[in-house]
Amino acid sequence: MRESRLWFWHILSAVVILVLLGVHMGTMHLGELLHRIGIGTGDPVDSSQVFERSRQAVYMVTYILLLGTGLFHGMYGLRSMFFELSLSKSLEKTIGGVLAVAGVGLFLYGSYVAVVVFQTSGV
Amino acid sequence: MQQRLKNRLGLWGWLGGGRYGLDRYAYSLHRLTGLGILAYFIMHIFVTGQRVGGPENWDSTMAAFGSPLFKVGEFLVVLAFAFHAINGIRLILVELGWLIGKPGVPSFPYSYSTLRHKPVFIIFMVFAAALMIIGGVDFYFVMK
Amino acid sequence: MNKSETRDKAILKTVKFEVLRYNPAGNESPHLENYSVPVTKGMTVLDGLNWIKEHLDSTLSWRSSCRMGICGSCGMFINGLPRLACNNQIVHLHSDRVVIKPLPNYDIIRDLVPDLEGLFEKHRSVKPHLIRKDTAEQDSPTGEFFQSEQELLNYIQFAYCIKCGLCMAACPTVATSEEYIGPQPLTAGWRYLSDTRDEGAEQRQDVLYSSHGVYRCHFAGACSQVCPKGVDPALAIQMAKRDAFMKGFGRGKKRSGSSVIPPIQDWTPRGDIPDAPAKTVPQKSE
Ligand code: HEM
Numbered sequence: 049m050r051e052s053r054l055w056f057w058h059i060l061s062a063v064v065i066l067v068l069l070g071v072h073m074g075t076m077h078l079g080e081l082l083h084r085i086g087i088g089t090g091d092p093v094d095s096s097q098v099f100e101r102s103r104q105a106v107y108m109v110t111y112i113l114l115l116g117t118g119l120f121h122g123m124y125g126l127r128s129m130f131f132e133l134s135l136s137k138s139l140e141k142t143i144g145g146v147l148a149v150a151g152v153g154l155f156l157y158g159s160y161v162a163v164v165v166f167q168t169s170g171v
Numbered sequence: 172m173q174q175r176l177k178n179r180l181g182l183w184g185w186l187g188g189g190r191y192g193l194d195r196y197a198y199s200l201h202r203l204t205g206l207g208i209l210a211y212f213i214m215h216i217f218v219t220g221q222r223v224g225g226p227e228n229w230d231s232t233m234a235a236f237g238s239p240l241f242k243v244g245e246f247l248v249v250l251a252f253a254f255h256a257i258n259g260i261r262l263i264l265v266e267l268g269w270l271i272g273k274p275g276v277p278s279f280p281y282s283y284s285t286l287r288h289k290p291v292f293i294i295f296m297v298f299a300a301a302l303m304i305i306g307g308v309d310f311y312f313v314m315k
Numbered sequence: 316m317n318k319s320e321t322r323d324k325a326i327l328k329t330v331k332f333e334v335l336r337y338n339p340a341g342n343e344s345p346h347l348e349n350y351s352v353p354v355t356k357g358m359t360v361l362d363g364l365n366w367i368k369e370h371l372d373s374t375l376s377w378r379s380s381c382r383m384g385i386c387g388s389c390g391m392f393i394n395g396l397p398r399l400a401c402n403n404q405i406v407h408l409h410s411d412r413v414v415i416k417p418l419p420n421y422d423i424i425r426d427l428v429p430d431l432e433g434l435f436e437k438h439r440s441v442k443p444h445l446i447r448k449d450t451a452e453q454d455s456p457t458g459e460f461f462q463s464e465q466e467l468l469n470y471i472q473f474a475y476c477i478k479c480g481l482c483m484a485a486c487p488t489v490a491t492s493e494e495y496i497g498p499q500p501l502t503a504g505w506r507y508l509s510d511t512r513d514e515g516a517e518q519r520q521d522v523l524y525s526s527h528g529v530y531r532c533h534f535a536g537a538c539s540q541v542c543p544k545g546v547d548p549a550l551a552i553q554m555a556k557r558d559a560f561m562k563g564f565g566r567g568k569k570r571s572g573s574s575v576i577p578p579i580q581d582w583t584p585r586g587d588i589p590d591a592p593a594k595t596v597p598q599k600s601e
Contacts, residue, residue, distance in 0.1 A: 050526075051524055052524050069252070081312060099229075122208070122212060123209075129202070129206075131492075158216045161219070161223050175422035178419055182490075184490020199487075268553050271550055271553060274468070274472040277472055278545075
């Protein structure tokens with residue numbers, strides 16, 4: 049069944065996000081703390097660091113993976129809420145479509161950024 | 172046909188935990204934080220997209236978002252994330268049937284899923300609180 | 316001492332009942348009306364309402380029948396929680412105010428009478444009965460459908476439901492969604508889906524796992540908290556989700572309806588079972 053399949057991926061994507069976003073949040077938001085106890089590498093959003101990361105293929109791939117899973121998870125969650133609002137069948141269909149298109153659009157844009165920056169700042 | 176009076180609670184049902192249990196409050200918070208993170212995430216995709224314009228463009232973008240107001244906003248996202256992530260692990264386990272016990276023959280006083288689950292629930296919330304505190308310490312250093 | 320004096324002695328306290336009144340034929344808008352009710356030992360909220368009807372206001376309406384937690388008629392929103400009026404003693408509410416409103420999430424017919432038709436409709440939609448491919452056997456059985464004790468224990472809790480509808484009043488998804496199947500019907504659906512004698516999975520699954528089925532539950536747990544029979548709808552719904560999730564890995568439980576076993580032929584009754592008492596009403600054929 050369609051809904052079972054979507055929910056299946058909603059849960060699996062949450063597991064993937066948990067790992068990747070856990071690392072992401074750890075480096076981005078505990079950077080200052082890690083720096084103080086001597087394992088940090090300085091300001092993570094400093095342009096030198098941002099572009100250093102963008103150059104590495106591992107980062108590009110994980111960024112795209114996190115982008116895709118995050119968007120699917122979030123968009124399904126939002127759809128879930130809309131489906132609980134007693135809307136008409138046709139409106140539900142439209143909202144599902146709009147969210148899917150928005151998700152794919154954002155995914156394409158984000159992937160484009162990751163790939164372009166990887167290539168231009170590459171060796 | 173006599174007139175029926177509509178009595179659905181509406182959105183208040185999503186947000187008002189009332190006299191129900193802790194799980195009901197966690198449910199409301201999970202919704203709110205999920206929506207908040209999603210809104211931030213979409214913004215985040217566009218903001219970090221500024222990398223395409225090269226290091227100068229990136230630095231000016233970061234400067235634009237460097238005000239304390241945005242730092243506080245970001246910190247709120249960290250808190251929301253801490254709750255959503257830890258509570259999310261709990262929900263994954265629970266919705267797949269773990270940590271809530273097995274069905275049996277009901278006998279008074281009744282034992283039921285959320286009641287059996289309560290100790291686990293509290294442990295998870297302690298973890299979430301710990302994560303928020305660690306995030307708070309980092310935020311303190313950043314603001315100083 | 317005469318009768319009324321005994322009664323006065325037994326009065327523990329006087330409690331203020333605030334009851335929601337709504338009359339579809341009148342032109343008053345819904346409002347709370349106050350009544351002072353003398354409370355005696357063991358008096359339930361339902362007794363209190365009866366007392367009001369008898370002594371103060373005969374127009375007050377609600378639905379009740381068995382007054383012992385079996386029929387599921389007297390579900391009301393009492394001091395902030397959906398409960399059965401007959402199942403709760405007034406002194407156990409630990410309050411001098413008893414605020415009674417009709418169950419939320421149902422249309423109000425009048426005063427405390429909710430319209431439960433939507434609940435029953437959804438309940439019917441999950442086909443809450445055993446479905447067998449061999450209907451001839453089901454209609455005129457030659458034996459019994461085999462089921463082990465453990466197989467029975469897997470669902471018997473969910474069969475205790477009395478359809479009082481308290482869970483639907485507590486559910487946050489039902490609060491906004493008219494289409495959500497809801498805790499009671501989903502539990503009934505899972506009760507049959509997990510019954511080893513049943514062969515109707517294909518027909519039931521489309522409803523249970525639809526876009527308004529089990530996935531619109533987010534484990535707020537209120538349904539299980541308020542259930543007066545300990546049925547635990549939240550547990551049934553998570554078990555239904557787990558089953559479908561495991562099928563995503565190709566690991567779901569494969570079921571085929573249990574076999575028919577012939578009745579046991581050579582049995583002797585246990586010696587300690589007493590005979591049935593003599594009939595007190597003459598039988599037609601005798
Ligand atoms: C850290 C990893 C995460 C985990 C473990 C996680 C877990 C979950 C789970 C299990 C649910 C389902 C709740 C339910 O149906 O009862 C959920 C819902 C949701 N999540 Fe996440 N999530 C994570 C990250 C995110 C992110 C990054 C976003 C934003 C893009 C997000 C947005 C949402 C939304 C909008 C919902 C729907 C909430 C609802 O229907 O009540 N989550 N999450």
